[in-house]
Amino acid sequence: MNDREFCEHLDIEAKVLRIWVEQRWLMPREAEAGWLFEEADLARARLIQDLTGPMGVNDNGVDVAMRLLDQIHGLRSRLAELMDAIRSQEPEVQRLILSRVEGE
């Protein structure tokens, strides 16, 4: 969806969207005709709305929250890849790893 449709979905002004993109809280794809947003961007924008609205987080707080959140998702995907790799090992190897992380 383009920036106009995106703003309509969220009931926000174009000015607000510009700030969010400038802050890099949202990173739309750039096409010839302008910004293009996906469902994921919409979900991310709703999170920003929740933070700034009901949760009362100010802009600096949103900035910190989004950066930490992006790190958490980065970490989660590394961890998921690592778990996939461990699960593909022999049962004995998996047991050894488990016993080490459990501190035995």
Added chain:
Amino acid sequence: MTSPYETLGVSRDATLKDIQSAYRKLAKKLHPDLNPGDKGAEDRFKAVSAAYALLSDEEKRGKYDRGEIDETGAETAPRHYYREYASSGDTAGRYENAHGFSDFADADDIFSSFFSRRSGGQQQRRRGRDQHFSMEIGFLDAANGTKTEISLPGGGPALELTIPPGTRDGQTLRLRGKGEPGFNGAPAGDALIDIRVRPHPLFTADGDDVRYEVPISLSEAVLGGKIRVPTIDGAVNVTIPPHSNTGKTLRLKGKGLHKPGGGHGDAYVSLKIVLPQTPDPALSAFVESWAAGKTEDPRKGMGGHA
């Protein structure tokens, strides 16, 4: 959009009794029959009635409170939270930030690249833009194909451009990856080259076919015979039948342009009788003595306008 609680002016934990009493007060004030001619009152009455219909029904009120239906009673799509997208490949590439985990593995650790691998982070991976250029080529180069060196505006090394046989005027050729560079390791865009084909003095393209005119002598026209005729890929021998007039068109099968899907169009050769460059006394003498030549009227049938 106003919530039904706001419409009725009650709090979210209002009892059914509060809701009924609020509705009654507003209904009395806003009922259209008590406000003849006030369009605004009618709209507000409708909104108040709809809000009351929703909140006075315990089941509907519960659904509204849980966000399963909106204030008009329509079912709302279940919300997709960002975390559902965050782990998908595309989104992860853009927003995910793994810069903070390089300390999980030292540089000489075999896992170091796993933890320090770049992901999207603060800078987006984005394919470079396509760049548009235009270029003029000769008719025969377009028809038969060729390779040419081009240098794109903005510098950079010369690129070899393959013009495929049968390239048409207005066609766009794509040089993959020769557009603007991508960001953060994303592929470059393409260079798109609009081809203009220069007109040829003899050949004219007509779809997949090629049309042109070939002069023949008077003797060839009268007696027929084998003549050499140019085509887009070299001259060929063509037999013209006796008594071939100007405007007679010969089809040379397969001597047209390469078709995009394979095969070739045809060449259509239009014959044109040409008299000798200088007057020939023998020819003049013969035509003088040629009785039928004087009675023949090639303009009959043109009516009185000739």
